[in-house]
Amino acid sequence: MSTTTTTTTAPKTKPPASEESKVEADAYVHYHDGGVPGKRRILTGADARPTFTELPRIDMRRMFSSSLADRQELAGEIGAACRDVGFFFAVNHGVDDAVLDSTFEAMEKFFDLPTEVKMETHNKKSAKFRGYEAFLEGRLDPSTRGDLKEGFLMGEDATDPEQARPLTPSTSTPRNQWPTHPSATFFRPAIYAYYTAMLTFSKQLLSIFALALELPEDYFSAISTYPMTNVRAVHYPPQTRDADVGIGAHTDFCWFTLVVQSATARPALEVLNGNGVWVPVVVPEPHAFVVNIGDFLKLVTGGTWQSTVHRVRNMGGEERYSVPFFFSPNEDGRVAVLERFRTRGQTYDEITVGEYFQKRLDIDRTTHLDKGPEKTKAGGTY
Numbered sequence: 001m002s003t004t005t006t007t008t009t010a011p012k013t014k015p016p017a018s019e020e021s022k023v024e025a026d027a028y029v030h031y032h033d034g035g036v037p038g039k040r041r042i043l044t045g046a047d048a049r050p051t052f053t054e055l056p057r058i059d060m061r062r063m064f065s066s067s068l069a070d071r072q073e074l075a076g077e078i079g080a081a082c083r084d085v086g087f088f089f090a091v092n093h094g095v096d097d098a099v100l101d102s103t104f105e106a107m108e109k110f111f112d113l114p115t116e117v118k119m120e121t122h123n124k125k126s127a128k129f130r131g132y133e134a135f136l137e138g139r140l141d142p143s144t145r146g147d148l149k150e151g152f153l154m155g156e157d158a159t160d161p162e163q164a165r166p167l168t169p170s171t172s173t174p175r176n177q178w179p180t181h182p183s184a185t186f187f188r189p190a191i192y193a194y195y196t197a198m199l200t201f202s203k204q205l206l207s208i209f210a211l212a213l214e215l216p217e218d219y220f221s222a223i224s225t226y227p228m229t230n231v232r233a234v235h236y237p238p239q240t241r242d243a244d245v246g247i248g249a250h251t252d253f254c255w256f257t258l259v260v261q262s263a264t265a266r267p268a269l270e271v272l273n274g275n276g277v278w279v280p281v282v283v284p285e286p287h288a289f290v291v292n293i294g295d296f297l298k299l300v301t302g303g304t305w306q307s308t309v310h311r312v313r314n315m316g317g318e319e320r321y322s323v324p325f326f327f328s329p330n331e332d333g334r335v336a337v338l339e340r341f342r343t344r345g346q347t348y349d350e351i352t353v354g355e356y357f358q359k360r361l362d363i364d365r366t367t368h369l370d371k372g373p374e375k376t377k378a379g380g381t382y
């Protein structure tokens with residue numbers, strides 16, 4: 001994880017008073033990046049550097065404009081956000097409000113089902129970790145007792161007819177798990193409605209990212225024909241212990257992530273800025289998407305774009321639901337640092353997207369399995 005933050009747009013920041021004593025005692029903030037523990041020095045007073053203190057809000061209407069100049073102007077704003085923050089809010093994004101409302105309704109109803117119904121698709125039965133994850137089973141930050149959340153993960157799967165992907169010998173093994181109990185079958189079509197809308201949105205956004213990198217709009221299309229994708233529906237109960245996390249500090253392993261969340265009075269998602277301060281994400285309006293850069297876009301930009309560390313702490317006493325969509329290149333796509341970000345005389349390795357992804361997934365699986373059976377029982381107290 002790069003620890004350099006290049007923005008010059010925001011004033012210096014200071015940690016909230018309540019965190020100051022902790023900050024001084026710690027001097028470092030610790031996080032987890034792809035299985036590798038990371039830490040960032042907390043910079044205060046004269047040491048503090050210019051960095052962001054909030055996320056930029058970007059109006060996406062220009063994404064649909066027939067004028068290249070409009071799309072370029074949008075790309076300019078997005079490029080600056082990706083470089084300086086690694087996160088931004090996307091508003092007026094064109095995703096149907098009705099689809100988002102019914103996605104949240106379906107999530108609440110699904111997570112309300114009895115544990116044994118949800119456990120039918122427990123992710124331990126899946127090589128790709130698809131299906132239901134119970135409370136405290138994830139543990140992205142090894143210093144915590146586990147992630148205080150339950151979730152449901154689905155993703156690319158050519159055997160699901162909803163995806164209309166070509167079935168080949170390498171894609172003919174099912175990856176997703178779907179509930180079959182009559183009380184839970186509503187979930188699949190609801191998640192697919194969201195998945196389909198997000199795939200369209202992501203492909204449009206990818207062309208704007210290409211423009212932001214001064215590349216042709218279709219530059220990434222060839223390696224994004226059958227992209228790796230995940231929807232993770234997540235339920236975070238209100239947490240009562242300060243030491244808990246909803247999801248431990250991490251970066252995302254994808255091109256980029258789009259997240260829409262239920263409204264909570266107190267922000268729960270937090271983003272780590274260049275001074276080692278957790279910046280709360282205050283959503284500007286209902287159905288705004290939080291967009292963040294993942295490891296692959298950081299990689300192809302030679303670290304110029306940031307895959308910024310983030311976490312969730314749901315301290316406001318309300319249930320919280322969020323539904324990230326993770327978008328990556330094709331599984332057999334190969335990526336390397338783009339020409340314009342290379343230094344002459346230096347050599348650059350190519351990575352295969354699927355291999356890198358599986359490595360990161362295996363790390364996540366290991367942190368789950370390491371916890372031992374007594375802690376992985378669903379429905380345990382939290």
Ligand SMILES: O=C(O)CCC(=O)C(=O)O
Nearest residue numbers: 252259261269312322324
């Ligand atoms: O719930 C959120 O707002 C973010 C979740 C997240 O960071 C993730 O699932 O990778």
Ligand SMILES: [Fe+2]
Nearest residue numbers: 250251252310
């Ligand atoms: Fe994330």
